[in-house]
Amino acid sequence: VTALLPNMPLDASTENFSGGQRKRVALAASLVQKPDLLLLDEPTNHLDVKCIQWLETELKDSNSAMILVTHDRYFLERTCQEILEMDTGGIYRHPGTFSKYLEGRQKRLEEEQNIVDNAKRALVKETEWMRRMPKARSTKSQARIDRYHDLVKVASSGRSEKKDLKIQSQKARLGSKVIGFENAVFVREGQTYLDDFTFTFKRGDRIGIVGPNGVGKSTFLDIFAGEVPLSKGSRDIGETVQIGYYRQQGLDDSWLEQVAGETAMEKARLIDVVTDAAGNQDDALRLLDKFQFPRKRAFTALKRLSGGEKRRVQLLLVLAKKPNILLLDEPSNDLDIPTLTALEEFLESEFEGVVLVVSHDRAFMDQVAETLLVLQPGGQMKMFMGRFSEYLELDQAREKHDGEQKKLRKQQEKKAQNIAQSAAANGSKKGRERKLSWKEKKEYESLETHIEELTEKKEELESILNTATANGDAYEAIADIAAKLANVDAEIEAKTDRWIELAEVLEG
Known part of the structure; x- marks a missing residue:
């Protein structure tokens, strides 16, 4: 609920809420009930992208059956396993995602057009027969007349061709100064x-x-x-x-x-x-x-x-x-x-x-x-x-990086706390039982230097990333910097874990 209703007090009255806020409340109420069948009519309207992405995940993990009406093509692609298309008075079923539906629809339209084209070709011949048909009508003639009228219906059922429609009138010229x-x-x-x-x-x-x-x-x-x-x-x-x-x-x-x-x-x-x-x-x-x-x-x-x-x-x-x-x-x-x-x-x-x-x-x-x-x-x-999807991808990577950093800091704080508690409880007993070898001491001393160097490198990469984002650099360049930053973070975490492990023995 809090993900769908950010910055909205849960004990507030909806009387003064905007239309968009009320829609969010109604959507949250429907999801909380965990119904057997969920009917959603344009659920992404008035939701920001993060809420939409959260809703996508929530619906994919839900056990409820769902019928969804939406114009959001990416949302359809990520949440639906079957598409029902209402077109010219008929309902057509398309198993699969929205992209599969587009392929299936195009194939269906081509098949329908082939039927119409064949009917038009046959109609040319039948129209000529109708013009020359004798007035005396036999049962066979009546059957052919009925077939002619059926062909007229099929031939006229085709969709109007989409032409290259241009607005021909004079447009307002836009000067160099906007x-x-x-x-x-x-x-x-x-x-x-x-x-x-x-x-x-x-x-x-x-x-x-x-x-x-x-x-x-x-x-x-x-x-x-x-x-x-x-x-x-x-x-x-x-x-x-x-x-x-x-x-x-x-x-x-x-x-x-x-x-x-x-x-x-x-x-x-x-x-x-x-x-x-x-x-x-x-x-x-x-x-x-x-x-x-x-x-x-x-x-x-x-x-x-x-x-x-x-x-x-x-x-x-x-x-x-x-x-x-x-x-x-x-x-x-x-x-x-x-x-x-x-x-x-x-x-x-x-x-x-x-x-x-x-x-x-x-x-x-x-x-x-x-x-x-x-x-x-x-x-x-x-x-x-760059494109909106590229921005969202980079934004998600940045959020993931920030979350991992927060988690790493908590882990380091917890490990440091455990070392202090262990030292207080056991005195120097552990130090007498286990001492660092000469090689481990050298490693311990070098780790401090390496962590400092990596931390400086991390700060430099963060500065470069912030500058590149602010300047609107190309998406590929920003993604490359973010990847390097993630590798440095992983290396800092591994070396910090090893440093804490050796420090625990040294200070035991």
Whole structure:
């Protein structure tokens, strides 16, 4: 429970909790009961990465059966042994992990398309027969007519081809000057969210903002967008910058009235509001098709949209205005996997501007962000050159190293305490029974020197590692330093154990 509810007093009332905190409490309550069947609907929403990783381990070790609905592809890969796919009115079963499901789905779609293609070829021949068919119909003719209509159904059941959909209209040109911060500080209600931040964002940057929950990642996006003024320092923005901001907050009923404008709510259609944002209907239709709204759905009344569709429309309205800087705050919350995939493809192949993204979705971050800005408690921001998964791997290695060091210190303290207790109880008896040989004395003397040298080497490596991390050096270089540090730690532990063993005999 404490792993899922960090920094939350367990005796506090949930009345004043945020929606995300309440979701954590509900999830913790479900896990504590150890049920026979666990139903989880988007459990990773509002959880930070460490909580998600903890939950993955907890579910893998659980004896409960589980049915899970989630957009988190890495979470699916690590927790599920079978995937049920709901598609075009059918349910398809895929044994294995999520990656196996993707392979199986692609194979199924290819087989379905082959059936459709064969039906289309056969239909050409049958259509010609229907045109030449005599008016007098025999039983055999009627059977062939029925077969013709069956072929029409199969041939028309194919999926629409995904075209290379580009937004053709003029985009806002992004100049060489984007946005720069110098000695930026932001303090609110006594808490520092940004401290002495100096950074220049450049054209083509794809940056992920990461850090623990509550550290102020969404607040940083507000500052970047100019919606929250700095307490100190400066924010310098280029003249051609146009910011599109996809917010974490969802859409309520009042949103429908705002986007419908003067149009009566009964008549307001999806195509109308997207066209109004995009400037023309062609671009609106391209966007709608790209993000899972086929043409027949594009003319649906706004009031008939589902909650998930409203979130997609929120994203579309941001993209339709053709910004050259895109801020994405937890875009994977409430968006399905096909929409996330479409967004990833759009950002990779079509969007040429700057992207800043806050997300706990590891798969999405790995696809979109090439560099990370790590926001720490107290407002310090550090750069990491690499993907989100690489950062998490390094962070876990650092935590493991710190844990091993803590364990080593406790072991050394306990051994020293045991030596003192043994010496007090036995006096010098043990020393008379067992003495160090000349070779062991030399070893004992050299061990002290070696441990001091290794300790200095460890401090040097730790300094190099901290500098490399702060400077955003390549992941491979940082991992190599961390590996060397781990080897030095292991050598210090082994030599310290031997030194304590010899000291116990010498001081016995």
